[in-house]
Amino acid sequence: MSDFVHQRHKSPTNLNQPRELIVACVPMRSNVNISQISRTASACAVEKMIICGAASLIPKIARDATSTLSIASHRSLSPVLKKLKQDGYRIVGIEQASNSQNIHHFAFERRTVLVIGNERLGISDEILTQLDDVIEIPVWGLPHSYNAASAANMALYEYCRQFPEG
Amino acid sequence: MSDFVHQRHKSPTNLNQPRELIVACVPMRSNVNISQISRTASACAVEKMIICGAASLIPKIARDATSTLSIASHRSLSPVLKKLKQDGYRIVGIEQASNSQNIHHFAFERRTVLVIGNERLGISDEILTQLDDVIEIPVWGLPHSYNAASAANMALYEYCRQFPEG
Numbered sequence: 001m002s003d004f005v006h007q008r009h010k011s012p013t014n015l016n017q018p019r020e021l022i023v024a025c026v027p028m029r030s031n032v033n034i035s036q037i038s039r040t041a042s043a044c045a046v047e048k049m050i051i052c053g054a055a056s057l058i059p060k061i062a063r064d065a066t067s068t069l070s071i072a073s074h075r076s077l078s079p080v081l082k083k084l085k086q087d088g089y090r091i092v093g094i095e096q097a098s099n100s101q102n103i104h105h106f107a108f109e110r111r112t113v114l115v116i117g118n119e120r121l122g123i124s125d126e127i128l129t130q131l132d133d134v135i136e137i138p139v140w141g142l143p144h145s146y147n148a149a150s151a152a153n154m155a156l157y158e159y160c161r162q163f164p165e166g
Numbered sequence: 167m168s169d170f171v172h173q174r175h176k177s178p179t180n181l182n183q184p185r186e187l188i189v190a191c192v193p194m195r196s197n198v199n200i201s202q203i204s205r206t207a208s209a210c211a212v213e214k215m216i217i218c219g220a221a222s223l224i225p226k227i228a229r230d231a232t233s234t235l236s237i238a239s240h241r242s243l244s245p246v247l248k249k250l251k252q253d254g255y256r257i258v259g260i261e262q263a264s265n266s267q268n269i270h271h272f273a274f275e276r277r278t279v280l281v282i283g284n285e286r287l288g289i290s291d292e293i294l295t296q297l298d299d300v301i302e303i304p305v306w307g308l309p310h311s312y313n314a315a316s317a318a319n320m321a322l323y324e325y326c327r328q329f330p331e332g
Contacts, residue, residue, distance in 0.1 A: 004263040004294045013304040040316050045307035064308035097170040104327050128170045137323070138179040138330060141211035142230035150206050150319050157303070157320040158327075161270050164304060 015045060015166030020111040021159055022089065023152065024050040026077055026127060029119045033149040035061035037116065040153050042069040044160050052077050081113065081130045089113045093131040094155050095123045096145070100134040108159050116152045181211060181332030186277040187325055188255065189318065190216040192243055192293060195285045199315040201227035203282065206319050208235040210326050218243050247279065247296045255279045259297045260321050261289045262311070266300040274325050282318045 023041045028034050034051055035058040041049050042065035049065075050072050059066050074080050081091055092108070093115040115131065117123040128134070137146060137154050146154070189207045194200050200217060201224040207215050208231035215237050225232050240246050247257055258274070259281040281297065283289035294300070303312060303320050312320070 004259075004261070004265055004297060004300045006288055006291075006294070007262050007264055007266075010262045010302075010310070012306050012310050015306055019306075036313060036316065039309065039313055042307050043305045043309060043312055061313075068308045093170075095170070096173050096176045098173055099170055100173075104330060122172055125172075128172070131170060134170045136176075138326070139209045140178050140181055140185075140326070140332075141208050142234045143205065143209060144176070144178050146209055147202060147205055147227075150202065150316075153316050153319050154323040157323055160304070160306070161324075164270060166306075 013164065017166040019045055019047050019163070019166050021046045022048045022050060022084065022113045023116065023156070024077060024081065024113050025052060025055065025116045026118050026123060027053040028055060028148065031056055031058055032061060033119065033147070036149040037152045038062045038065035038069055038071070040156050041065065044156050048072060050074060050077065050080060078126055078130065081127070084113050085130070090132045091115060091130055092133045092135060093117065093123045093128065094137065094151050095134050096136050097128065097134045100136040103135045103137050103155065103158055106133070106135050108162050110163060112159065114155055114159065116148060119148045179330065183332040185211055185213050185329070185332050187212045188214045188216060188250065188279045189282065189322070190243060190247065190279050191218060191221065191282045192284050192289060193219040194221060194314065197222055197224055198227060199285065199313070202315040203318045204228045204231035204235055204237070206322050207231065210322050214238060216240060216243065216246060244292055244296065247293070250279050251296070256298045257281060257296055258299045258301060259283065259289050259294065260303065260317050261300050262302050263294065263300045266302040269301045269303050269321065269324055272299070272301050274328050276329055278325065280321055280325065282314060285314045
C-alpha cells in the first residue's frame with residue numbers, strides 16, 4: 001500500500017543564517033536532563049548552550065553535542081543573562097507563572113535566550129525578574145507538568161518551527 | 167521590572183472532547199524512553215498508549231502515567247494497527263523515510279495513531295507498509311537525529327498545538 005523506505009542518514013536541513021538562539025539552563029538536578037537538552041539543541045543547531053554549576057554532559061546521551069555544540073559553563077546565570085540582554089537578546093523563560101503566555105500563541109524573536117528551569121524548583125525569583133517573557137506549555141492531564149528536558153524540547157521545536165531557516 | 171510569580175500547581179487546560187490520539191511504540195530498547203513518552207502522553211491526555219514486548223514503565227520517570235494513562239501491552243504491533251485502521255484511525259509514523267513529510271506542514275487528523283520507532287532500528291519495514299503517513303522532524307545539526315523520546319515529545323506537542331481543545 002505505501003512505499004515508505006527508511007533513510008537512516010538523511011541530510012539535515014540548511015539554515016540561511018546561523019541561529020541566534022541560546023539555551024540557558026539554571027542549575028539543574030540531573031545531568032541526564034542537561035544531556036538530553038544538549039542533544040536536541042545540537043540537532044537544532046542552536047548558537048550556544050549555557051549550563052551552570054556542576055552540570056556536565058553524559059556523552060552517551062548528549063551524542064555529538066559534546067563535540068559540536070558550543071557550551072559555556074558559568075557559576076551563576078544572572079550576570080550572563082544581564083550581559084545577553086545588553087547584547088539585544090530577548091530573555092524568555094519556560095515556566096508556569098502568573099502572566100505567563102501560552103506558547104501556542106507566542107511569537108519568538110529571532111534573537112532569544114531560552115531559560116530552562118530546575119526540575120523541582122523551576123526558575124528562581126532572582127532570574128524571573130530578569131525575564132522579558134514567560135511562556136508555558138499547556139498540559140491537559142496528570143502529572144500536570146512536563147519533565148524539564150521535555151519542556152525544553154518542545155520549546156526548541158516551537159522556536160525552530162517559527163524559524164525553519166534560521 | 168517584571169512581575170512573574172511562580173504558580174507551581176496551575177490548573178490544566180480543559181478539553182472539549184476526549185482526545186482520539188493513541189501513541190503506539192514499537193519494541194524499544196529503553197524503558198527510560200518509554201517512560202518519558204508516557205509522562206508526556208499522560209500530560210497531553212492522550213487516549214491510550216500501546217507498548218510492545220517486555221516494555222515496562224519506570225514509576226519515577228513516568229510519574230502519574232502509571233496510574234492515569236491507559237496503557238495496553240501487546241506482543242506485536244502489526245495486528246493492533248490493522249484493527250485501529252479499521253476503526254478509522256489514521257496511522258502516522260515518525261521516521262526519516264522516502265516520501266516522509268515535514269511535520270511543520272503536516273495537518274494531523276484528530277483520530278490518529280502516532281507510531282514511535284525503535285531507538286536504533288526505527289520503524290520496521292513490516293510496520294512501514296501499514297502507515298498512512300510518515301512525518302519527519304527537521305534537523306539542522308549533529309547528530310542529525312533526535313532521541314526517540316524527544317521526537318515523540320515534539321510530535322505530541324505538534325498534535326496538541328493543532329487540537330488544543332481535543
